[in-house]
Amino acid sequence: AQTVTQSQPEMSVQEAETVTLSCTYDTSESDYYLFWYKQPPSRQMILVIRQEAYKQQNATENRFSVNFQKAAKSFSLKISDSQLGDAAMYFCALPGGATNKLIFGTGTLLAVQP
Amino acid sequence: DSGVTQTPKHLITATGQRVTLRCSPRSGDLSVYWYQQSLDQGLQFLIQYYNGEERAKGNILERFSAQQFPDLHSELNLSSLELGDSALYFCASSVPQGSTDTQYFGPGTRLTVL
16 A cells, blocks of 8 residues: 655744755555645645656756655655745645545645744 | 635534535546545545546545536535534545646635534
8 A cells, every 4th residue: 555654744944945855655556656735824735846756857846846766765855945935734645556546644844934 | 726616615514414515626627536634634535536427435434425517516515514524625636647647626625513
């Protein structure tokens, strides 16, 4: 069965600094995607970035990038030049096999200090 | 704005009652997923519909049911409500991308059962 683990319940970063959120996962699939979603205080779930497992190149979306290590089953999210608006809960997610339902980690609450 | 709409935004009701949550997917998306987010269970997949047919079931209680209509909007029906059903209910719609779906979430319906 697929599992997703986020071992950092809370993180804090200074405005303009860089922070990395960790995620490890387990899957028996060979071809899969991984996702990071952001949930700000409004509670909306917002797609931040996605990574295809067969692509060696790490995905990047503006200030957000991932460090994907397939062999280690690790999928961390790096936020550069952190902004106050980045303060949110961040969830790592993995599609659960043929159904594509998302399996979420428990989330990391990121605080951004001015 | 993800393009997925959910109504109502908030719902307060009493134990034993029945409610209906509504979701309209993004234009062109055929799949709708329902998720429940509660403090103790985190984000849990409930059920998926694809083009009007049930595709997958997750941890959905027998008191809960859903359907997807010909215009692709979906409804989640919750009956005999209990205090523990209080949660944020999300729907997501998806577009196939490679071997998986990329899911875009609606703003959620916050259900409070008193």
